């Protein structure tokens with residue numbers, strides 16, 4: 001679908017005049033490479049058996065991947081850069097009724113942050129291979145965090161906290 005239609009306001013939705021965005025000081029640490037070129041093509045939520053996607057980490061952050069290979073699952077946090085940011089009540093296509101933005105996982109939100117828990121497939125240099133994403137190709141990457149409550153939790157005594 002054309003980009004204009006993807007930002008359309010549906011019957012029953014409520015748009016507000018948001019404050020001007022301010023710079024929260026985020027830096028994009030990489031970009032996400034996926035097979036999806038349009039929002040309509042991307043899955044609503046990633047699936048563990050979905051296609052392998054790539055997190056391309058920018059300089060100077062490659063050393064920040066050290067130790068990530070120990071984990072089976074990781075959390076990927078990304079910036080849904082094409083989203084509107086001014087809708088407080090939305091009508092998801094799937095439901096047809098109106099819901100508050102904070103009661104949805106819609107990409108349309110005041111700060112369009114997306115998160116997915118994905119399977120770690122491998123790490124090749126500064127590229128992390130994962131399954132289970134739902135974002136468009138070239139989506140900016142904000143952060144990666146390990147899922148530590150699963151089988152590959154941090155070994156005792158390695159000094160890791162937090």
Ligand code: SAM
Pocket residue numbers: 038039040042043044045046079080081082083105106107113114115116134135136139140
């Ligand atoms: N898994 C994340 C979450 O729950 O926070 C995102 C869920 S959101 C429903 C996923 C949808 O966002 C995709 O189906 C696609 O329509 C849309 N989307 C994906 N990448 C986007 C981007 N870079 N900018 C705007 N919308 C995007």
